[in-house]
Amino acid sequence: MDIGMKTPDGDFTLRAAALIINNNHLLVVKHNNYDCFYTIGGRIKLNETSADAIIREVCEETGHRFSIDRLAFIQERFYNLKNAHHHEIAFFYLMKSTDVQIENETCTDQQEEKLYWLSIDELQNTNLVPEFLKTALTNIPEEVVHIISKK
Numbered sequence: 001m002d003i004g005m006k007t008p009d010g011d012f013t014l015r016a017a018a019l020i021i022n023n024n025h026l027l028v029v030k031h032n033n034y035d036c037f038y039t040i041g042g043r044i045k046l047n048e049t050s051a052d053a054i055i056r057e058v059c060e061e062t063g064h065r066f067s068i069d070r071l072a073f074i075q076e077r078f079y080n081l082k083n084a085h086h087h088e089i090a091f092f093y094l095m096k097s098t099d100v101q102i103e104n105e106t107c108t109d110q111q112e113e114k115l116y117w118l119s120i121d122e123l124q125n126t127n128l129v130p131e132f133l134k135t136a137l138t139n140i141p142e143e144v145v146h147i148i149s150k151k
Contacts, residue, residue: 001046002045003043003044003046010086012087014088015042015088015091016051017040017091019072019137020062020095021120021137024120025119027115028117028128029061029115030113032112035127037118037128038128038130040061041053041057042060044091054095058095061115062100062102064098069094069095071093071094072145073090073091073136074089074092075089076089076149077149078150079149102117103115120137121138130149
């Protein structure tokens with residue numbers, strides 16, 4: 001069971017996200033019905049650690065098993081979507097580099113989603129969610145950074 005809930009006041013989600021970087025490019029996902037790119041990842045299941053969740057999610061979405069390098073960011077994100085309030089807590093894991101070859105426009109486990117490599121140097125000009133990644137990935141700190149975003 002995924003950790004999350006819907007209430008009359010809004011929705012809550014606990015999420016794990018992967019930062020897969022290769023040759024200064026970030027691997028992201030884009031759904032056919034949305035105009036934004038977003039990180040590989042998904043909801044954490046009940047009794048599952050965020051680390052186990054991201055390894056599972058990356059494997060499901062890419063078909064490849066990646067290892068974790070380290071936790072890089074924790075974000076508390078408050079936003080509105082489709083006239084509903086959302087509260088999300090996400091753990092962003094930097095994944096270890098591998099020799100895995102993933103081509104642009106490869107489908108994830110959902111046919112409506114495709115994978116893309118975006119240049120980190122050009123993220124400022126990209127519709128990337130969450131927005132903090134547009135600048136945070138140019139110089140990733142060694143310590144875990146806690147981010148609160150209200151929009």
